[in-house]
Amino acid sequence: MSYAVKEIFLTLQGEGVHAGRRAVFLRFSGCNLWTGREEDRASAICQFCDTDFVGMDGENGGRYDAEALAAKVAALWGDGTENRYVVITGGEPMLQVDDAIVDALHAQAFQIAIESNGTIEVHPGIDWVCISPKAGSDVIHRRGDELKLVWPQPASNIDAMEQWQFAHFLIQPMDAGDLGVNAANVAEATRFVMERPKWRLSLQNHKILGLP
Numbered sequence: 260m261s262y263a264v265k266e267i268f269l270t271l272q273g274e275g276v277h278a279g280r281r282a283v284f285l286r287f288s289g290c291n292l293w294t295g296r297e298e299d300r301a302s303a304i305c306q307f308c309d310t311d312f313v314g315m316d317g318e319n320g321g322r323y324d325a326e327a328l329a330a331k332v333a334a335l336w337g338d339g340t341e342n343r344y345v346v347i348t349g350g351e352p353m354l355q356v357d358d359a360i361v362d363a364l365h366a367q368a369f370q371i372a373i374e375s376n377g378t379i380e381v382h383p384g385i386d387w388v389c390i391s392p393k394a395g396s397d398v399i400h401r402r403g404d405e406l407k408l409v410w411p412q413p414a415s416n417i418d419a420m421e422q423w424q425f426a427h428f429l430i431q432p433m434d435a436g437d438l439g440v441n442a443a444n445v446a447e448a449t450r451f452v453m454e455r456p457k458w459r460l461s462l463q464n465h466k467i468l469g470l471p
């Protein structure tokens with residue numbers, strides 16, 4: 260099996276419980292909730308995406324087999340095997356993640372995190388599962404390490420989500436395009452946390468810091 264990869268880069272995890280952690284980001288191409296084309300955004304299930312996941316033309320993008328992909332991720336991490344961390348994202352990575360890439364990354368001593376929309380069952384070998392539900396989609400993977408809800412999404416059933424099996428519940432202000440931090444959405448998300456102490460705020464630190 261070969262994988263269609265948009266880009267691979269070394270940075271800090273910007274979001275969620277592991278914000279600030281050194282991480283290689285492995286972004287797979289394609290998503291099941293939006294084509295990625297602007298002309299389709301208004302009719303997509305997920306309409307607020309901040310990411311270009313179309314094609315294989317990004318930094319280190321291309322078509323890889325499992326061994327070559329894990330080797331590229333390891334090369335970008337550099338020397339040392341302590342605390343190696345790769346975040347698999349997209350697009351929707353569960354369209355492509357399989358045993359071969361999970362095993363190859365583990366063989367390179369990586370802890371593997373995933374960012375998924377939860378509409379496809381997540382591979383059981385993943386070490387840190389972040390699910391970010393999209394209103395209007397059918398979230399079938401309802402357990403994991405962190406649930407990260409982008410806000411506002413008024414059609415969300417928050418009470419139902421609070422019964423899902425996650426260790427951490429996070430609310431992340433929707434980036435509406437203005438420098439990555441929309442003041443109104445930050446205020447809404449802050450109010451949400453003040454009313455629901457089960458949740459905490461996740462900011463997109465990489466956008467604030469100018470990191471990829």
Ligand SMILES: C[S@@+](CC[C@H](N)C(=O)[O-])C[C@H]1O[C@@H](n2cnc3c(N)ncnc32)[C@H](O)[C@@H]1O
Nearest residue numbers: 307308309310349350351374375376391433434
């Ligand atoms: C680009 S998605 C890729 C992974 C997967 N498809 C998903 O949606 O979880 C990565 C993360 O960015 C979040 N995200 C996407 N667009 C955003 C926006 N405009 N503002 C804030 N977070 C956003 C997603 O909800 C998800 O948690």
Ligand SMILES: Nc1nc2[nH]cc(C(=O)O)c2c(=O)[nH]1
Nearest residue numbers: 271272273274348374465471
């Ligand atoms: N630095 C950084 N942190 C991130 N956390 C989740 C991201 C994603 O697009 O999945 C992301 C991203 O694109 N960059």
Ligand code: SF4
Nearest residue numbers: 290293305308350376
């Ligand atoms: S599900 Fe994720 S990758 Fe797909 S369009 Fe929504 S935010 Fe973007």
Ligand SMILES: [Mg+2]
Nearest residue numbers: 309310348471
């Ligand atoms: Mg991103």
